[in-house]
Amino acid sequence: MSSESSHIQSIQEALKKHFGNAPDIGVVLGSGWAEQADGLLENIQRVPLTEFSGWPLPRVQGHSPELRMGTLEGKRVLLCGGRVHAYEGYEAKELVRGVRSLAAWGTSAVLLLNAAGSLREDRAPGSLMPFADHINGSLPNPLCTDQTADGTVVFQNLVDLYDPTWRTELCQTQATLRPGVYVGLRGPSYETPAEVRYWQGQGADAVGMSTIPEAIAARTAGMKVMALSMMTNYAAGLGGSQPSHAEVLETAKKHGVQAAQALLAAVSVLSRAGKGKVKSK
Ligand code: HPA
Numbered sequence: 221m222s223s224e225s226s227h228i229q230s231i232q233e234a235l236k237k238h239f240g241n242a243p244d245i246g247v248v249l250g251s252g253w254a255e256q257a258d259g260l261l262e263n264i265q266r267v268p269l270t271e272f273s274g275w276p277l278p279r280v281q282g283h284s285p286e287l288r289m290g291t292l293e294g295k296r297v298l299l300c301g302g303r304v305h306a307y308e309g310y311e312a313k314e315l316v317r318g319v320r321s322l323a324a325w326g327t328s329a330v331l332l333l334n335a336a337g338s339l340r341e342d343r344a345p346g347s348l349m350p351f352a353d354h355i356n357g358s359l360p361n362p363l364c365t366d367q368t369a370d371g372t373v374v375f376q377n378l379v380d381l382y383d384p385t386w387r388t389e390l391c392q393t394q395a396t397l398r399p400g401v402y403v404g405l406r407g408p409s410y411e412t413p414a415e416v417r418y419w420q421g422q423g424a425d426a427v428g429m430s431t432i433p434e435a436i437a438a439r440t441a442g443m444k445v446m447a448l449s450m451m452t453n454y455a456a457g458l459g460g461s462q463p464s465h466a467e468v469l470e471t472a473k474k475h476g477v478q479a480a481q482a483l484l485a486a487v488s489v490l491s492r493a494g495k496g497k498v499k500s501k
Contacts, residue, residue: 227274231321242326250334252472261290307408312360316437323441332447336428337455346475351447352399389489400425404432413457
């Protein structure tokens with residue numbers, strides 16, 4: 221067994237030991253989403269990430285490092301705090317180890333949340349964007365030979381990576397949501413104004429530093445995938461914007477109620493959108 225497969229195997233066993241059967245949905249929390257999401261769950265059970273040996277731990281403040289299992293809209297939901305990023309020096313396989321472990325456990329759907337910079341004047345800070353698609357600008361790919369669990373390369377089709385039925389159902393219940401294209405960059409510096417103009421010209425609507433590796437790994441593992449960005453700032457230079465991490469966290473906090481509503485709605489419409497292909501173990 222490769223060392224990556226054995227990490228996944230042991231995390232999966234620990235998940236089973238702490239929580240029993242896999243949840244209906246795993247939710248990966250991004251900057252600013254954790255506090256809001258917490259209040260939504262009933263019968264909450266919290267376990268720190270340190271209980272899951274091999275689960276990479278965040279090196280940046282503000283990403284709460286624990287898993288929370290609870291019920292929401294009649295579904296068992298696992299909230300995953302403590303996302304790790306490429307800018308922390310992690311490799312692709314480490315960025316996606318959590319998601320791969322959830323899939324191995326039998327979780328068939330994943331919702332990926334993040335904070336992003338808006339590339340469009342008509343997407344104000346606080347607005348939410350379900351992913352229609354992504355552009356991988358400079359994030360690492362978890363399907364390269366040295367990044368897969370068993371060391372094989374995977375040529376994955378990514379058409380409709382972000383589940384169209386799930387997205388449509390969500391947008392029907394939350395009229396303010398407008399899908400768009402996310403470009404993922406390694407960071408951690410924010411973009412230059414010239415880069416912002418470049419990505420606008422390439423058809424991107426929002427820019428961020430996460431999500432894409434997890435989405436690719438989740439699709440490859442057979443999960444149904446959805447992602448939602450909260451615009452926490454205008455990207456650099458747009459309307460004179462000078463982005464900062466403090467602004468990102470402050471905006472996320474300020475618009476937490478709408479974000480929580482969207483999260484609730486995304487979980488609630490999941491059964492209408494159908495489940496993914498992963499089989500329960
Ligand atoms: N750029 C990249 N990532 C981000 C931004 C941004 O402006 N805001 C939040 N995450």
